[in-house]
Amino acid sequence: MSGFQVAVLASGSKGNATVMRCECGIVLVDAGISCRRIAQGMQKLGLHPENLDAVFITHEHIDHVKGLETFAKKYPVPIYASRGTWQGIRQTLPRLDLKLCNRQVLAPQTEITLGGLQVRSFSVSHDALEPAGYLFRSKGHVFGYVTDTGYVSDVVKRELEGAEVLVIESNHDPILLKNGRYPPPLQKRILGTRGHLANETAGHLLATLQTLPGQVFLAHLSQENNTPDLALNTVRSIVMQQHPKANIQFYVTSQDEVVKNKEWEDYHEQNIFE
Ligand SMILES: [Zn+2]
Numbered sequence: 001m002s003g004f005q006v007a008v009l010a011s012g013s014k015g016n017a018t019v020m021r022c023e024c025g026i027v028l029v030d031a032g033i034s035c036r037r038i039a040q041g042m043q044k045l046g047l048h049p050e051n052l053d054a055v056f057i058t059h060e061h062i063d064h065v066k067g068l069e070t071f072a073k074k075y076p077v078p079i080y081a082s083r084g085t086w087q088g089i090r091q092t093l094p095r096l097d098l099k100l101c102n103r104q105v106l107a108p109q110t111e112i113t114l115g116g117l118q119v120r121s122f123s124v125s126h127d128a129l130e131p132a133g134y135l136f137r138s139k140g141h142v143f144g145y146v147t148d149t150g151y152v153s154d155v156v157k158r159e160l161e162g163a164e165v166l167v168i169e170s171n172h173d174p175i176l177l178k179n180g181r182y183p184p185p186l187q188k189r190i191l192g193t194r195g196h197l198a199n200e201t202a203g204h205l206l207a208t209l210q211t212l213p214g215q216v217f218l219a220h221l222s223q224e225n226n227t228p229d230l231a232l233n234t235v236r237s238i239v240m241q242q243h244p245k246a247n248i249q250f251y252v253t254s255q256d257e258v259v260k261n262k263e264w265e266d267y268h269e270q271n272i273f274e
């Protein structure tokens, strides 16, 4: 048991939102789909946005903040982001009333404790003002979240060491991207060090961890330059080459479908049969 129930409500360049529940709390990472979709997704999990202890935003791109305007109006839940991300959000969402927002600042490389949940923010490399990934620790369990990063620094690798559940970006296949219809400047942006992670890079990141996670969500897949099978097979084969006995449960996330780990099913079964 990982100790974390993780449900990726949506993932990809059209919108990102993930719900994580553990013994110490319930959080949302990114609000890049409409508030209505967030509420509907949570309802299917037996939850309501008011059950959230906090929201953590990785960066200001619209696919990570689209639902915030309505969310902040309706729910007084604290919303954490870096100072730079808040600045960026002013530009991405000019109509967001920051006074209405329960706005909290969490700088990269710092952490906070919410009840028994420790949350650490760390810097990633992306073309946003001050983008971040997050680590959540609860009762000795660790959950890591990192998407929208052009590469994975040694610092990030160290941060992710020991996580039992990971959401990591597996954005594109470089050959599909190069042969695809994206214009060269966009290709360059995606492939650059402040762009997005290739399938291979996600695989190598996992393979270099000292302790492999038990569950990995492959996230932010490009709908143009990747396929779910290609992402899964590429990442898995790189990990298996170096760790033939690796036993990782992979989940491939989707732009339109909720993808959740087995802890949700176990939780629902317990609650039905108890
Ligand atoms: Zn994104």
Ligand SMILES: [Zn+2]
Residues within 6 Å of the ligand: 059, 061, 126, 128, 148
């Ligand atoms: Zn982005």
